Amino acid sequence: MTNIQIRTYRDEDGDIVRELFTLGMSEHVPSFFMHILKQPPTQMLLMCVFCSLMASSKSFLLPVLAVTLLLAGARQLVVHMFNSYIETSLKKDLNNIGDVYLKEKDSCFWVAEIDGRVVGTVACLPAETSPGCLELKRMSVRRSYRGMGIAKDLCRTVADFTRDRGYPAVVLYTSVVQTDAQKLYEHMGYEKIREFVIPELVAKIVNVTLLEYKLDLQRDGRKN
Known part of the structure; x- marks a missing residue:
């Protein structure tokens, strides 16, 4: 049985924590790109471009090329959005984890370690939009270590921390495309x-939908 150790973040973990976060977020680019392609406005735009060019040019190659270029542009937009979010997150807290998460009693940052290697992260702090609750943040597990119960252990760590400090609930936010996270x-x-x-305007155009989840600790919502 794999020995998973959950411990508080240390300064020397910084580079690997930022790497895990960046890799984890970048994994969602393909699924989010497919999410955009499924949106009716996107499909209507592609169809209109294709049909109008087909009718005006009497050529099949031109509309195919135009649609291909639009798809490539849309994917680059998704990459840009994720890179901007990653950069903002690094500046906001992940470049300064000690000050943001470890100086107050009601916030903390943990790493999951296997054989001395950091393979997962999670954090929590008082929720800005849900007074009286703590918010689970920065959950990430390296792809090659998933399915080993690490994410569940990290979730339990946050729940126990929240309960020990007298808060009634944990809240978190995830995106509509993160289906594995939703199931967890x-x-x-x-x-x-x-x-x-x-x-934000761009987010509205491409329908960037977030989901808010809540764990009611007063009902002992933990599951094994």
């Missing part, structure tokens, strides 16, 4: 309480 949280007792589109 629901298995651990979290309930989806709302869906909403990020208010």
Whole structure:
């Protein structure tokens, strides 16, 4: 049986933590690109471009090329969005984990370690939009170590920390394309309480939908 150790973050973990976060976020580019392609406005735009060029040019090659270029542009937009989010997250807290998460009693940052190698992360701090709750953040597990119960252990660590400090619930946010994460949280007792589109213009255009989950500790929502 694999020995998984969950411990508090140390300064020497910084580079590997940032690497795990960056790799984990980048994994979602393909699924989010497919999410955009499934949106009716996207399909309508591609169809209109194809049909109008087909009718005006009497050529099949030109509309195919135009649609291909639009798809390539859309994928680059998704890559740009994720890179911008990664950069913002690094500046906001992941470049300064000690100050953001470890100086207050109601916040913390943990890493999961196997054979001396950091393979997962999670954090929590008081939720900005849900007073009286802690928010689970920065959950990430290296791809080659998934399916070993690491994410469940990290979720339990946050729940225990939250309960020990007298908070009634944990909240978290994930995106609509992160289906594996949604299954994990629901298995651990979290309930989806709302869906909403990020208010930024580009996010509205491509329908960037976030899901808010809540774990009610007063009902002992933990699951093994």
